[in-house]
Amino acid sequence: MRVNDEVGALLDEYADLLAITGGEAFKVRVYQKAARSVAGDPADLVGLDDAGLRGIPNVGRSIAAKIEEYLTTGSIHELEELRARIPVGVRQLTLIPTLGPKKAMVLYHERGIDSVEALARALDTGSLHGLAGFGAKTEENLRHGIEILHKAGRRVPLGTAMELAETIVADLSAVAGCESCAFAGSLRRMRDTVGDIDVLATSDRPAALMKAFVELPLVEQVIAAGDTKTSIRTGSGLQVDLRVVPPEDWGAALQYFTGSRAHNIRTREIAVHAGLKLSEYGLFDVETGAKIVSAAEDEVYARLGLPWIPPPLREDSGEIEAALRGELPDLVTEADVRGDLHTHTDLSDGLASLPDMVAAAAVRGYSYYAVTDHAPGLAMQRMTDEKTLAQREQVRALDGRCGGMRVLHGTELNIDPDGGVDWPGGFLAGFDVCVASVHSHFDQPSELMTRRLVRACENPYVDVLGHPTARQIGRRPPVEADWDEVFAACARTGTVLEIDSSPDRLDLPAEHIRRARRHGVRFAVDTDAHAVPHLAHLRYGIGTAQRGWLAPGEIVNTWPADELIAFLRAHR
Structure with a gap:
């Protein structure tokens, strides 16, 4: 894991603990924003001085000092103090979807509930009856949230497991005598979550390889050690198994x-x-x-x-x-992708400027790149017509200036509960590409959600249905809809289905991709990037597309620029 990700996670935890202990809301938001900025910054924190740290968006003097303290000592004393004030079980309660820190503290103070298990028992025995803010609907949501949490178990998102596995493979490959080393299991199959990591190696010095494995910095516990198999547990609780086999096997x-x-x-x-x-x-x-x-x-x-x-x-x-x-598909690869159709800048909730994101996309060798900042319907982003039109002028100025890459001006629209979107058709006509996504009212009944999504697809200016199920892996379940009806609507209207590459989404999921293919739907594999490093998440979306049996021709952003742009214009 990059040190930026480590520090981002600590700042996120600091924000959560502040919220639990009744810290001021604005201060909680400051730390949440700083956590995202630090994790998404392309520069390695280790090489930055105080001025460099404070140059990261949302990092001020106090937060920079905490980062320097962690880089120097390996801990943040104010974070340790907060940890000591709050039972671990109460912090675990906040992992339950729909249960925020304030309600977690109410449960602890009013009912003595200090663990997920204790909350489950309280729900079963009716102990929450009469507790202000915990009516029947809230209890139902809590039960559902606990179910989601239990299903996730100790499984981690694909991206987290991949970074860890690649670090291990690289370290072991450098050990003298190691001939081959690779990860296998569900990680190699690109499953959206991973329960444990299987690493295989061949070596004429297996003892040296096993010794190097158990001495890796990430090892928290050695579960079992042997001549051909050793198992360890990392600090995050993930098990990693190393097997050393003869080269001929x-x-x-x-x-x-x-x-x-x-x-x-x-x-x-x-x-x-x-x-x-x-x-x-x-x-x-x-x-x-x-x-x-x-x-x-x-x-x-x-x-x-x-x-x-x-x-x-x-x-x-x-x-x-x-x-x-003899009918296996010729699966899409990352090399087939010619551009990204869903990304964000600091005009909305992204972390990098438009020029920085465009430059980073050009480095990836793209033929085209779309910026799709949020529309006004997502009120927290405070988007306006004026800001959008000013950005369009910037986009036009950058078009073709980075290695000839086409820069497209788009937007991510919000699909209202009734299926409407943010702007009228006359304004939407000015965009090169419009992505439309569900960002609220996730608990609508299936019939209403289906009608909502179909109506959005029927809008002639909606080109792409973004992260269609709206799931957040381990945190929010997919919305309920008649997916065959939605996919049929996409095929009928020419609306592209997105495969969002964010490791927390991977949406459409593979099983839905396979169903949608039968309707003749076209797809786009996008990153939904909110920072420069997020552009590299494309490989996770490609893995999901492969699990959905997709070939390059079924994915519109593998098409040449002229063909894609003509398709988008014809869709209007």
Whole structure:
């Protein structure tokens, strides 16, 4: 994890603890904004002096001092004092969706509730009856929130697990004697959340590799240590398993520890029917016990009569049948993407300026790039017509100035409860691209939400339906809707469905992508970037698109600039 992310998380925690202890609302917001700015700043905090720290948006003298204290001592004493004042269980209560810090403290002071388990018992026994602010609807929301929290368990977002795994793989690859090292499991399959991390390696010095593994700075606890397998737990509670295998077993081990259980059952069945035995140790002839092939993963699949199956497809969701028919899709890759159609700047809730975001997009080699700051309907952003039109002039001035990259002026509209959007058609006609998203009233009944989304799609100026299910992984469930009706409306109106690459969203989810494909819908893989580093989140959206079986041609931002712009104009 980058030190910026560590400090951002600490400032976020400081803001939460301030809120729990009754701190002034404006001060809580200051620390929340600073947390986002620090985590999203491209410069490494370690290399910044006081002036450099204070140059980060929303970082003033006091916050800069706290950052310097952490970089010097490894802790922030004011944060430690706040931690000591609040039971850990009360802080855990605030992880429950819909339960804010003030209500958590009411539960603690009025009913002695100091853990998620205690709250669940109180709900079951009716102990909250009569407590001001905790009526029947609130109790229902709390039950649902606890259910979401339990489902998330110790699973972490894809982005968090990926950064950790890549750090581990890089560190172990540098150990003398390490020949190969890679992560496998659900992380390699690009699942939206990860329960633990599987790392595989080959080495002629496995003892040295195991020693280096348990001595990594991120290790909080060594769960088990052995010659071929060692398990550790990180400070965040995530388990990481390292397995060292002989070079000749690499392919079989990678295949075995990557596939889902259901996928592996299918491949083992194919092996059995061919008189073979497939395991993490290799592919063997059942009669003679001889090892046939296992050094390379594609060789393992080939011996089973299958082409190599991309890891994101290995879920037993039809990939075996498609492989046998020779019909596996030519999956989209990050290299296929020519531009980003959903990003933000500091004009709304982004952290970087328009020129900085445009320059960063150009560095990525994009042919086009759209800025889509929030519209007035999201009142907290205080957007106005004047601000939007002034930004449009800036966009036009930047168009083509960075390596010939087209810069498009867009907006992210808010879909009202009745399906309307922020501006009238005459004003919307001035945008190059309009993304429309649900940002409120998430608990509408399915029938109303379906009508809301369909009406938004029927607006001729809505080009893209942004993060369609509105989910926030582990924090907010997807909205309820008749998705087949929504997807049919998108296909009928030519509205593009977004795959939001933010690791906290990954929305549309893969299972919805597969359903939408059957309706002939087009997609866009966007980052919804609010800072320069967020542009790199594209790979998570691409992983989700791959899990949805998407080929490049189905994704509009893989198209050449002229083709995309013509499509957007024709949609109007």
